[in-house]
Amino acid sequence: MDKIDRMRAFALVAKNASFTVAAQRMGRSARLVSKYVADLENALGVQLLNRTTRRVALTDAGATYLALCAPLLDGFDELEERVKNEQASLRGIIHISAPTGFGALRLAPSLARFAEKNPHVDLDLQFSDRLVSIVEEGIDLAIRIAPMRDSSLKMRQLGLMPLIVCASPAYLERAGTPTHPRTLATHECILDGNMTDPTVWRFDIDGQEEAVHVNGRFRMSAPAGSARIAAAGAAIARCPAYTVSEALKAGDLVELFAEHRVAPYPVAALFPQNRHLTTRVRRLIDHLAADPALCAHGA
CATH class of the missing domain: 3.40.190.10 (Periplasmic binding protein-like II)
Incomplete structure (x- = not known):
């Protein structure tokens, strides 16, 4: 059995807390996805997931394994993109977090323009005014309007907001x-x-x-x-x-x-330091940085 399929099945189950959703995203049956995860646990000799009739949750060992295998899966996806010469036609999903107001008013129209140019990229938008944990919640890219404080994250400034x-x-x-x-x-x-x-x-x-x-x-x-x-x-x-x-x-x-007025706050794209950026995420960051409407303030 393909070790990559086992790892991918586990990561999707962990991120979505659902065997059913993971199976849909892999195009496999939930039974097969469950077998992939069970075989992975048997091979490692540890339990990665706690399963009940109502929920699926990571064990401590599972959280550690997810943090280590996610960059490997991203790297594998990147390798496939390059080998298949998909620089011009990106594929895959990008999980994005942003403040609710900014996300709806400014980010969403810019993402729509990006999606039009890249029809094979899926965008999972999570707009919330709480401070999400990018690593723990499986976010590929977070947009924030505030001074940079978290040294565990990398930042690319997209603009300034008074x-x-x-x-x-x-x-x-x-x-x-x-x-x-x-x-x-x-x-x-x-x-x-x-x-x-x-x-x-x-x-x-x-x-x-x-x-x-x-x-x-x-x-x-x-x-x-x-x-x-x-x-x-x-x-x-x-x-x-x-x-x-x-x-x-x-x-x-x-x-x-x-x-x-004090110095304006940076509008920044944040992503984990230890996560390999796929081509699709890099392209999205480049698109946002080049979009003059994203940070226009008119004031």
Whole structure:
């Protein structure tokens, strides 16, 4: 029996927590996929998966084996792509993670353009505002808008995204327009639940980055939601430019402290350091880096 088939069956079962889904992706029966995994466990002399009637989960040994075999499978796929001369016609699946708002507004249209050029590539899109674990969740490529902190990941910068502090004309008429970032302490602000300290906003004041403490009744983990609350007149928001550019143009929001903006956040493509990038993933990263609409902010 082909050892690669055993490894691929195990990896697909582990990543999808399902023998049925793995069988569909391999084009084999669930019974045969189960036999592949059982034979692999027998050959290794360890149990890789815990199986119940309701769920499939990795054992500790299985998690270790998955981390080691995934790069080998990626390398094998890459080898096949090169041997078959598929540089111009890519094949396979790419698992992508991105923030919900950015994913829907900016990433999805760019991915549609990529898919049109590469009809044999499948794109598995996972949009979420939680910080996903790229390695543990089998993500090939994650898009994030934030300073790079995780040294276990590789990064390619795709562009820059300013942070905009803004409020609606209705809010400013009711509560008054703050004249300086430090006066935000007396205003209702929307706290960003994704930040390490949501009560701290940073501004460029006299050429130095200064922390300003803010407070408010709203705490959001989705920037698009913060923009909507601000446009409704409830509070002041600090959002990535892509979420508020249209509202600023329409006059539904007004930017505050434009002269005190801090350096924009990088929009980055992240991927594991120890994982061999397949041609299809590299091509996608190149496509995103070259797409001028992806990080356009208009503000």
